[in-house]
Amino acid sequence: MSQYGMVIDLNKCVGCHACSVACRAEWDVPVGLDSANRKQRRNWVERLGPDATPHGLASTYYVGLCNHCDSPVCVESCPADKVAVTFSDPKTGEKKTLSVAATWKDPFNGTVQIDKERCLGCGACADSCPYTARYLFEEGGVPKADKCTLCVERTAVGLEPACVQTCLARARICGDLNDKKAEISQYVGKGAVRLESAKVKIGPNVRYYGKKKDISLLTQNSTPTALAEVNYRRIFMARMLRPSLKQLGSFKLS
């Protein structure tokens, strides 16, 4: 299988925020906070430093997006009913049917996706993400979890992800981490790092490449150090309200 992901080359990135604004434009991402005070964004740039590091004074950028993790905690936290979904590999045509909730990890391309139709809008996934890569899109009064899709909708029609296309520095390298010949894999070979800590080891597939001092500043500031405690009450509530139980309830009532 493929594992698509992204490398941010901090030697090139100048922190211009074009990526995050292009993403807003592409996907109508609202500004400000959602009702649980999460930043509404799929994609962000935060300036770090100037600050001391063991390798000298540094200033760089935390360029964030969904990590499309190997073991996505958001997927585990989704309380929606599981349904059978058939996935297909665009390269080989191979098909796989999995039982998935409203968010899942694609077995062929490795991206984490959301089915907005089935999303309950409970926010459990957003609260579980240690990278704060999810928020609730609440415009229109029907909350739905939202996050970076790695622009699979664009890449499917031969376009680059919106952030990659607009990046004037060509600092965003998107590709298949399992393809050893891909540019992204060469960055991994050169030592591009993941933002992982002892307690947060869920295999993020966004990696960062740069000078020692910049990587040091980034990892020091932007690595999550704890997984969110699971909000069982919320998940319980969501499960109570999910369509199958609702139908069951209706049946009983009638």
Next chain:
Amino acid sequence: MAFQMTRRSFLQASASAALTTALSTWLASGAQARSGFVRKPFTAPGSFGDTTTVTGGVCEMCFWRCQLVGKLRDGKLVKLEGNPKSIDNGASICARGNAGVKLLYDPDRLKYPLKNVGKRGAPVWKRISWDEALDECASRLQGVIKNNGPQGIAIFPHGASATYPMHYFEKVVGTPNNSEASFFQCRGPRDMAYINTFGVQAGENVDMPNAKAILLVGTHIGENIHVSHVKQYLKGLENGAKLIVVDPRFSSSAAKADVWVQIKPGTDTAFLLAVMNYLVKKKTYDSAYVQKNGEGFDKFAKAIAHAELDWAAKICDVPAAQIKEVADLLATNAPHVSIHPGRHVTWYGTDFQRERALACLTGLLGAIGTKGGFVVPKGPKLGKVAWPDIGAEHAEEFALHKMAEKHQFSPPGTPTQMLRDTAISGKPYAIKACITWGQNPIQTIPGQQETIKMLQQMDFVMVVDVMPTDITMYADILLPELSYLERYDIVKTGVQWDLNDKHQQYIAPRMPLVSSVSADHQRKDSVWITNELAKRLGHTKQIPAPSAEAMVDKILAGAQLSVAQIRKEDGIHLQSGTDPYGMVYPVRFFNEDLADAGYSGAPSYTPVAEPPQGFARLVYGRVPVHTFNRTMNNVWLNAEIPENPIWLNQTTAEKLGLKNGDRINLVNQDGVVSVKAGVLKVTLGIRKDTIFTAHGYGTKNPAMTNGVNKGFDDQALITNPAVDPETGAHGMRTSFVRIMKDGKVLSIPA
């Protein structure tokens, strides 16, 4: 958090097939559109698929003018992208460019001609018709011309659309009193210094992609974003160029530098003189180039002979060894070195001399016409649309700096300080009408109280703009202009961004991406507005173009092109170019014209005022998501960097008991307090004698509902600007500040 669930979500939560679109083949060549993607009600549709692409856009979120395409759905612009045909920005645009959609549809935009029936500064607006508005503007301007002469009109233009009216008022009406912020509060000293050294304008014409060393003095690429320029800079770094950054602050560029010279602000010229003197003494300069093309070299060498490394080290507060290191690095890599001329250079009122030093250093290194050096590529030829010069002689006669025999090396127009002083004093003549066109002098010009005084004494103030910036509050008549996405104006030209690539030229006129006509507004373009005024002022015969489209067509005709042809060519005409390398410019190391006018003929260092005890110098810069105040109301840009942090040295902060995130005000040497508390950024990356913030924030006009009161306005604190003697441009890094926390004023420890 509240449990978020609505009844509708149950109904909609169906077991529909999941989105299984796979990330797949876009990396593979010739990826064909697989339109298996079906729009779902809760999924944003994206900008592709069911949109149409319109070409011919040229950005004006800043003034670099990247070429755009628009993605339209049902006649509405949903996204802007770089024009893939562009050999300048390519498919990339910056954050501001991407946010142009939110300017176009900003509900706060000016929509109709308005008449102020309240007071200047505290307006009460009444909607009027274009005829009423234009009749009133014309009759009141006519009144001023009759009573005070054409010189009684001052104009403050900014941006591409302001050029046409600016030339009308200068050349036809005949006023010299034109103050362009892009000169007198920005690039003027640079352009005049390079013209008076090489005979050509500097631009930012350094061949960074092919340089072996790049010197940036105060330039902070990264915080300042011009797409193709950033591409050039990054290509240079990728190719291994050594980056030298001279800056009191660890800027975005310093963060990428091989050598960071943490210079004391105001001393850059001393640094440059020492570098040059060292090269001359060590004979490591390009003597062949200097001998062949230099002028006044011996006088120059003598004039800078005092600038020893130790002398500069003391003044600049940097190690002599580091100055030597920089000089050696430049000499080793010469002539493939980019000595960046800078862009915003109006710092201390001694800026012409610093810019002369940069130009002379370029010449000394023989870095002219060489790979990596100062190279001015040849762009395509165009036609011209010009107002006749019938009033130019009158304008010349009443040019204030010429009457006073001051600022003989002024860029075109009249130095702002002289213009404003004259308006306030009425001497040597009265200035009684003010036209601002795309400029917001409240925030572009230091000394806000004087600017307001100037405006208050006017008989008539007319403002043309897209957004209700602060200056619009002072208008008697306020006219709404079409945005850059709805109008024709400038024809942008240039060459491929990497001079070492295939030589090409491009011609890209600004053409509308969306219709200029809509039922919800009556905005007009500047050509129409100016022509209507000209007709009313008796200049019908002088009108050079009946419409903006006709103007662009006429300009294009000079290149055997037309609007129709450019549309066929997807917005950009490409043609073959010429090899830009090998160009030779004379270098006037000692400029006799300057000496004759009483200025220093060789670049010279004049110390600037030191901060009084307990104060630090206020320096300002940019954030990459804003173009000064112009973009502050943009909802997307505002969300990225909502306010301007105040950089304070960590040791200083510790001594004062301040920490990151604290809310503080700044108080300047005249007791002016920043209007709003800013957020403190405590960092090792700034000198103790310097405080930094970003410019453009702190909009006061409540009509800018999103930008109002966001951050604070640094310009309000600049109450003691300097004036550059040669050019008359302002120097604005002249203010000294202390900190106010919870009502208590804190002195900055030494």
